Amino acid sequence: MVFSQHNLVTDRSFSEFNVILCRNVLIYFDKTLQSKVHSLFYDSLAMFGVLVLGSKETLRFMAHEDSYQQIAPPEKIFRKVK
Amino acid sequence: MPYSVVAIGTSWGGLSALTKLLGALPADYSIPVVVVQHRSKDSERLLVQLLQDATELGVCEIEDKDPLTPGRVHVAPANYHVLIESGYASLTIEEPVRFSRPSIDVTFTSAADTYRSAAIGVVLTGANEDGARGLAHIVKRGGRGLVQDPKTAEIPIMPAAAIRAVPTGEILPLDALAPRLIELSHERAPARAMREA
Numbered sequence: 677m678v679f680s681q682h683n684l685v686t687d688r689s690f691s692e693f694n695v696i697l698c699r700n701v702l703i704y705f706d707k708t709l710q711s712k713v714h715s716l717f718y719d720s721l722a723m724f725g726v727l728v729l730g731s732k733e734t735l736r737f738m739a740h741e742d743s744y745q746q747i748a749p750p751e752k753i754f755r756k757v758k
Numbered sequence: 759m760p761y762s763v764v765a766i767g768t769s770w771g772g773l774s775a776l777t778k779l780l781g782a783l784p785a786d787y788s789i790p791v792v793v794v795q796h797r798s799k800d801s802e803r804l805l806v807q808l809l810q811d812a813t814e815l816g817v818c819e820i821e822d823k824d825p826l827t828p829g830r831v832h833v834a835p836a837n838y839h840v841l842i843e844s845g846y847a848s849l850t851i852e853e854p855v856r857f858s859r860p861s862i863d864v865t866f867t868s869a870a871d872t873y874r875s876a877a878i879g880v881v882l883t884g885a886n887e888d889g890a891r892g893l894a895h896i897v898k899r900g901g902r903g904l905v906q907d908p909k910t911a912e913i914p915i916m917p918a919a920a921i922r923a924v925p926t927g928e929i930l931p932l933d934a935l936a937p938r939l940i941e942l943s944h945e946r947a948p949a950r951a952m953r954e955a
Binding site: 732737 | 819820821822823835848849850851
């Protein structure tokens with residue numbers, strides 16, 4: 677087990693993860709920064725890995741929107757499928 | 759420039775007032791509508807469903823960065839504040855403001871800061887004083903402040919507080935609010951000339 681601090685805004689992907697939990701953080705970012713962070717998440721998730729967002733957050737209009745499948749809507753749990 | 763947003767704030771008694779008001783707006787109403795209704799923090803989508811049953815406009819619960827769309831009613835989700843930004847809505851989970859989240863003051867203030875004279879704020883029935891400060895901010899920035907006549911409100915406290923805070927606001931009975939909002943949708947917003955007080 678490794679605990680490590682990572683800055684969403686300035687740091688790059690540093691591993692491949694199966695699950696990323698990020699709830700009610702991206703709401704504080706503008707769309708440009710949201711898009712950047714979503715690219716970071718995409719690059720950091722293993723294929724079929726899962727991204728969990730806050731209940732009022734979406735992947736709409738993000739470049740990787742089509743790369744995820746929403747599991748059990750309306751929960752904001754997305755599986756990377758491509 | 760036409761008005762850019764109609765922001766409606768209400769609390770106790772709001773459901774009945776909102777169904778009447780929104781029910782009287784046409785499907786092609788040209789200004790995006792944002793509704794902030796106080797409700798319990800774990801209430802689910804029932805409010806959206808009840809409002810949808812009452813109006814021809816499309817009703818949706820706001821998700822972060824949703825575009826504000828003409829012909830749509832954007833409803834603040836339970837337990838989030840709604841910030842109106844240029845063309846879209848953002849959510850925050852900052853602390854409740856004066857015991858409320860969503861806070862009407864927060865949404866109104868952001869509408870005023872973003873759209874200035876092109877913002878319209880409407881305060882309806884309610885049992886606390888949320889909305890009064892936000893409405894004052896809208897009017898200070900040159901926008902329009904409409905208040906439900908407290909005599910026609912299920913609970914007069916909220917509109918009465920708004921009137922005290924905004925003596926120049928338009929006070930209208932519930933039935934007259936939708937016709938006035940339709941009228942305003944055909945008008946231009948005042949040219950932005952107001953100086954910051």
